[in-house]
Amino acid sequence: MYTNAMSQNDDTTTDAQSETDLAEMTGTLADVSDALDTLSPEEIEAADDEKLAELRNAIRNIENAAEDTRKDTVENELKTRVEPGDSIAGLSLIEVEKTNVPDESAVIDMMRSAGRLPENVMEVKAGKVEDLAAEAEGITTEPLGTYSYTYFASQ
Numbered sequence: 001m002y003t004n005a006m007s008q009n010d011d012t013t014t015d016a017q018s019e020t021d022l023a024e025m026t027g028t029l030a031d032v033s034d035a036l037d038t039l040s041p042e043e044i045e046a047a048d049d050e051k052l053a054e055l056r057n058a059i060r061n062i063e064n065a066a067e068d069t070r071k072d073t074v075e076n077e078l079k080t081r082v083e084p085g086d087s088i089a090g091l092s093l094i095e096v097e098k099t100n101v102p103d104e105s106a107v108i109d110m111m112r113s114a115g116r117l118p119e120n121v122m123e124v125k126a127g128k129v130e131d132l133a134a135e136a137e138g139i140t141t142e143p144l145g146t147y148s149y150t151y152f153a154s155q
Contacts, residue, residue: 060154
């Protein structure tokens with residue numbers, strides 16, 4: 001993967017060479033993006049099943065490699081250079097703090113002590129209901145709904 005080549009700078013590689021390599025890689029990625037954008041529905045429809053599956057797998061591999069490199073290498077390095085709230089080249093580093101509930105039983109006790117029903121603020125998870133229904137009498141999965149979806153998995 002390209003990230004290894006970038007991260008393993010030896011003494012013979014200059015900063016100018018690294019910048020050139022990075023510029024070339026950026027250009028290549030832009031070319032790949034442009035090529036994908038030019039695929040027409042007619043080309044897709046005309047492709048045989050094997051070629052269509054190969055195209056899907058190639059695009060998926062690009063997607064996975066791009067996401068890994070973006071998250072694990074590029075964004076990690078950017079975070080060392082950009083402060084939260086700052087922007088660079090159209091990117092903003094946003095810092096978000098979310099509240100969580102590390103002690104659910106304490107919250108339930110607090111709500112009951114305040115005369116409130118904790119059920120009013122709790123999320124019901126279908127998987128947990130199914131688990132309980134398999135173990136406990138009187139609990140069924142009857143109120144649960146279902147949905148379906150399809151996806152491709154790489155082998």
